[in-house]
Amino acid sequence: MAIYHYLENFGGLPVADLRPPESEEVSAVPGKQPEQGTRGAPTPPYGSAPDDHPADAVAWRLRRRHWEDDPELTDLYDHFVANVDTTRVTALIVGAWDVDLSQPNPLIERLIRDADRFPALRRLFLGDAVQEEAEISWIGIGPWTEVLEAFPSLEELVIRGSENALQDPTAAAAPAPPPVRHEHLRRLRFESGGLSARIVRAVGLSDLPALESLELWLGVRDYDGDTTVDDLAELLSGTRVPGLRHLGLMNSEIQDEIAAALASAAVTARLESLDLSMGTLGNEGGEALLQGQPLGHLRKLTIDHHFLDDPVAERLRDSLRASGVAVEISRRESGRGIRGYRYVEVAE
Amino acid sequence: MSAGAPESPITVVGNPGHRRLVGFDAAARAAGLPAPRVVAWQDVLRGAEPGYAAGPVRIDSPGEDATVHALLGGPADPHRVEGGAARHAAFRRGLRRVRSAVAATPGAWLVNDPDDIAVMFDKPRAHERLRAAGVAVPPGLAADGRGVAVRSYAELRELMRSSRRPRVFVKPAHGSSASGVLALETSGARVQATTSVELVRTGSDLALFNSLRVRAYRAEADVATLVDALCVDGVHVETWLPKLTLDGLAVDLRVLVVAGRATHVVARGSRTPMTNLHLGNARVDVDAVRRAVGSVAWDEALATCVRAAGCFPRTLHVGVDLLFAVDRRRHAVGEVNAFGDLLPGVLHRGRDTWGEQVRALMAGWRPPETSAAAGRETPDGEQLPCPT
Numbered sequence: 001m002a003i004y005h006y007l008e009n010f011g012g013l014p015v016a017d018l019r020p021p022e023s024e025e026v027s028a029v030p031g032k033q034p035e036q037g038t039r040g041a042p043t044p045p046y047g048s049a050p051d052d053h054p055a056d057a058v059a060w061r062l063r064r065r066h067w068e069d070d071p072e073l074t075d076l077y078d079h080f081v082a083n084v085d086t087t088r089v090t091a092l093i094v095g096a097w098d099v100d101l102s103q104p105n106p107l108i109e110r111l112i113r114d115a116d117r118f119p120a121l122r123r124l125f126l127g128d129a130v131q132e133e134a135e136i137s138w139i140g141i142g143p144w145t146e147v148l149e150a151f152p153s154l155e156e157l158v159i160r161g162s163e164n165a166l167q168d169p170t171a172a173a174a175p176a177p178p179p180v181r182h183e184h185l186r187r188l189r190f191e192s193g194g195l196s197a198r199i200v201r202a203v204g205l206s207d208l209p210a211l212e213s214l215e216l217w218l219g220v221r222d223y224d225g226d227t228t229v230d231d232l233a234e235l236l237s238g239t240r241v242p243g244l245r246h247l248g249l250m251n252s253e254i255q256d257e258i259a260a261a262l263a264s265a266a267v268t269a270r271l272e273s274l275d276l277s278m279g280t281l282g283n284e285g286g287e288a289l290l291q292g293q294p295l296g297h298l299r300k301l302t303i304d305h306h307f308l309d310d311p312v313a314e315r316l317r318d319s320l321r322a323s324g325v326a327v328e329i330s331r332r333e334s335g336r337g338i339r340g341y342r343y344v345e346v347a348e
Numbered sequence: 349m350s351a352g353a354p355e356s357p358i359t360v361v362g363n364p365g366h367r368r369l370v371g372f373d374a375a376a377r378a379a380g381l382p383a384p385r386v387v388a389w390q391d392v393l394r395g396a397e398p399g400y401a402a403g404p405v406r407i408d409s410p411g412e413d414a415t416v417h418a419l420l421g422g423p424a425d426p427h428r429v430e431g432g433a434a435r436h437a438a439f440r441r442g443l444r445r446v447r448s449a450v451a452a453t454p455g456a457w458l459v460n461d462p463d464d465i466a467v468m469f470d471k472p473r474a475h476e477r478l479r480a481a482g483v484a485v486p487p488g489l490a491a492d493g494r495g496v497a498v499r500s501y502a503e504l505r506e507l508m509r510s511s512r513r514p515r516v517f518v519k520p521a522h523g524s525s526a527s528g529v530l531a532l533e534t535s536g537a538r539v540q541a542t543t544s545v546e547l548v549r550t551g552s553d554l555a556l557f558n559s560l561r562v563r564a565y566r567a568e569a570d571v572a573t574l575v576d577a578l579c580v581d582g583v584h585v586e587t588w589l590p591k592l593t594l595d596g597l598a599v600d601l602r603v604l605v606v607a608g609r610a611t612h613v614v615a616r617g618s619r620t621p622m623t624n625l626h627l628g629n630a631r632v633d634v635d636a637v638r639r640a641v642g643s644v645a646w647d648e649a650l651a652t653c654v655r656a657a658g659c660f661p662r663t664l665h666v667g668v669d670l671l672f673a674v675d676r677r678r679h680a681v682g683e684v685n686a687f688g689d690l691l692p693g694v695l696h697r698g699r700d701t702w703g704e705q706v707r708a709l710m711a712g713w714r715p716p717e718t719s720a721a722a723g724r725e726t727p728d729g730e731q732l733p734c735p736t
Contacts, residue, residue: 002619004593017675047677065675066590068487096590100514102535132590132598132621132674138535164538348564 002131002348003160003191007061011091011123011156016058019047020071021079050083056090056120061128062107063095073097074106081117091123101127101134102164108142112150121151127160127191135348137162137193137223145177145202148185155210156187162224163196179205186243189215192251193347194223197231204234211241215248217278218258220347229254229261238267248275248302251344255279255306256288263292272297277304277330280342286312296323304330305345356403356455357382358709361446363413364388368690372408375702379710392442393419402455404709406664407446407465409687410439411524429520429528429545429556432581436522440466459705460686461662461715468660468686471521471584472497483656484680486586486671489513498585501575508534513587517621518575521582524685527558528578531588531621532571541565542621547574562620588621590674594640598623599632600671600682603650604689604701605657607664607708610650611696612689641676649679656681662715665689665705 007015048058062080064073071079073096080086097105105126111118124147127139139161148154176198185208190199195218203216214235219225238244244267249258259276262268274295276285286308289295301320308316309332317327333342358376362369364386376384387398389410410416418424420438422431443462450456467473472495478485479494488495489507498504498518508514514535520528531542542564546557556577565571575583591598597617604612615632616623623629638646653668660666667688672679689701696704 004596004598004619006593047675065673065677067673067675067678068493099512100535102538130590130593130674131619132593135533135540138533138538164535 002346003136004130004132006095006130007059007093007125007128010059010093010125013057013059013091015061015093016048016053017061017063018076018080018084019049020065020076021083050080055085055088059091059093059123059125060084060089061093061095063093063128064097064099066096066099066133074110077107077110081114086114086117088120089118090120092118092121093125093128095127096129096133101129101139101161104140105142108147112143112146115150118151119153122154123156124151124154125158125160129160131348135193136160136191136346137219137348138164140164141190141192141199143177145180145206148180148182152182153184154182155184157185158187158189158191160191162192162194162219163199164224177202179207181207182210184210186210187213189213189248190217191215191346192217192219192223192225193344194219194221194225195227196224197227200227200231201234204232205240207240209241210243212243213246213248214241214244215246215250215275217251217346218249218254219251220253220344223347225253227252227254229257232258232261236261236265236267238265238270241267245271246273246275247271248277250275251278251346253280253342253344255281255344256285259285260288260292263288268293268295269297273300273302274298275302277302277306278345279305280344281306281308282342283307283309283312286316290315290319294323295320296325298325300326300328302328304328305333306330307333307342356401358384358403358459358706359387359400359405359456360384360408361387361392361405362389362408363410363416366409366412367692368408368687371690371692371700372406372702372705375700375706378703379706381706381710387446389413389416389442390419392445393438395445398449400449400453400456402453403457404459405446405450405456406459406705407443407462409690410442411687423555425557427557427559429523429558430577430581432520432522432528434581436469439469458662458715459664459709461660464660464663465686468666468684469522469524471519471523471683472582474684475584475586477659478656478681478684481655481659483652483659484678486517486589486680486682487513488587489516489585495584495586498583499579501572501579504532504575504585505534507585515588516585517588518578519584519586520578521584524687525626526622526624528556529622530571530574530578532575533588537568539566539568539571541571541574543574544622545574547577560626562622589671589680591623592637592640592672592674592676594632594636597630597632599637600669601634601637601649602685602688602691603653603668603670604691604704605653605666605668606701606704607711607713608654608657610653611699611704612691612694612701613650614691614694637672641672645672645677645679652679652681656684660684660686664708664713664715665701667691 094107141161218227313329320327391398417426420435422435447462475485487493489511490496515533518530533540544562546559548555599617600623602614613634615634615637617632618629656668657666667685669682691701
């Protein structure tokens with residue numbers, strides 16, 4: 001499985017793709033302006049011009065579109081800052097920046113340099129690309145801690161990709177990301193087919209007093225996802241994330257071990273919502289949840305994509321629903337996966 | 349109707365009993381025509397002198413027949429990928445025999461042109477013909493987007509680097525469907541080839557098999573071996589243009605163009621880079637695709653399909669593989685298939701793909717050289733170039 005959807009909403013705002021400058025984009029054929037709406041479905045607007053929306057009414061997305069005559073993303077960005085009132089932009093999405101998304105994302109550096117032009121920016125998504133553009137494990141993450149430092153008022157950061165450290169020795173040799181302190185970040189999510197342990201440790205060691213929601217797609221070892229339960233220790237202690245209410249430790253091939261760790265973790269008692277979806281969770285992890293610390297304080301438990309047998313899933317449902325927990329457990333994955341192993345939902 | 353229009357029985361060159369011929373036979377009878385005569389590909393390839401008759405001669409696929417496969421040459425196992433160049437040469441010899449025999453038969457004329465068919469089964473030539481006509485195709489590896497002949501994996505990687513095209517499709521020059529196709533992704537030292545080809549090593553022997561399972565090769569030695577083996581028979585390399593995604597699937601279209609009109613459309617969705625339906629992929633709701641891109645882009649895309657078909661003007665029908673870009677704005681023609689009409693169950697105004705061809709023939713379609721009737725309005729007088 002891989003990602004085939006672009007964001008349509010971000011932070012409660014509809015997404016608006018910034019149309020390249022000088023592009024009419026009502027036509028698929030350059031230079032041709034067909035009559036619209038003559039029959040059939042209306043043609044959706046082809047991207048948005050800077051003045052199509054109030055700057056704070058949409059989540060602006062900048063992306064390269066892979067056509068020969070498309071502008072470089074840095075040129076599109078120049079067009080953006082020159083023509084949109086960036087002081088009012090609250091949500092920004094960066095899509096594909098290159099034909100090879102493991103190359104550094106040039107907009108990260110630009111955004112960091114231009115941070116004072118975005119005083120209202122609260123939500124940032126880096127790497128909104130689909131499988132047809134890049135395998136998720138081939139999308140580079142970039143210097144995310146520097147992004148947090150440059151935007152102290154940011155409230156939501158989503159990063160899709162991997163460090164590619166296992167594939168690229170220079171990435172492995174680079175210094176590990178430093179822990180950060182950020183006073184206002186409320187939501188943080190890494191979407192990854194393989195999230196390296198050093199990122200997970202940096203998140204765990206970061207002081208994030210306002211953080212309410214954290215989701216980590218841990219991925220698989222083949223794609224750099226070398227996180228072990230030990231690497232999660234700081235995070236599971238919860239000491240640096242006193243406001244955490246929702247935790248998703250997801251898309252992992254050690255999902256059973258993670259469930260067992262959560263069953264005795266200090267942070268668990270403070271959560272309102274726990275998400276163990278997308279991974280290889282099986283009966284072992286399910287039993288650990290049943291026998292560990294009580295989970296009846298949760299408002300919600302989500303396990304979508306798993307390998308729990310029906311009786312274990314049923315016991316989880318029954319025991320938690322009795323305590324008023326909204327339990328969402330999907331049907332067991334029926335596929336055997338490659339070589340008969342359990343598989344995570346998003347790996348490539 | 350002009351002399352030689354289908355009061356004379358239609359002759360079909362094909363594999364007797366194949367569902368393609370069964371389908372066309374049924375369509376002809378349903379239209380009140382006499383049952384089509386059949387000239388077997390195996391007779392053509394054996395050099396027999398099959399009897400043709402006055403009237404249209406329609407050439408159909410030589411595929412999916414063990415005897416014909418053996419006569420075309422290459423490895424005996426029909427699942428093997430190799431042998432494409434030899435089979436293509438044999439196929440062209442057969443096409444030339446059909447042309448000669450039809451030319452020698454008074455009143456007989458060809459519904460699809462052997463040279464057009466040969467070009468459609470030669471992807472570099474087909475792409476060049478489309479490009480020259482201004483039809484958008486995925487760029488090749490030259491700086492200007494032309495295709496470049498690639499003879500080895502090493503040469504391919506160098507071309508990909510110099511042209512900054514890290515994601516490409518490598519296709520056997522003479523292949524059909526997804527046979528032998530690799531979706532190749534590279535980044536630095538990283539490489540991945542997604543393909544339905546199974547690479548089998550037995551001692552020092554190497555064999556490539558088409559399978560129904562799409563798999564990924566990540567070891568560069570394997571990828572190099574695959575590409576080098578494909579290069580023996582010639583490859584076509586084009587940029588992997590990110591395709592439209594819809595409901596969790598990468599989507600493209602097969603558009604049948606008959607007598608200059610886009611008629612039957614199938615949308616195909618996949619979770620792999622290959623959308624071919626036999627690889628476990630699914631048909632997608634065509635209207636959902638139309639809604640996603642909007643009616644203007646849709647109409648333009650179908651007009652592009654008609655223009656692509658127009659590059660093969662002496663051929664009644666072609667199946668155009670059309671891909672919308674991931675931005676939903678642009679489109680390009682991936683392939684034009686000479687035998688792209690096997691779309692069972694897909695109807696246009698109540699007619700299946702074979703019924704559509706029969707109707708065009710009954711309306712007097714002739715290749716441009718032989719009749720002024722070509723391109724005239726069909727009797728129901730529709731004015732739009734793309735009625736679907």
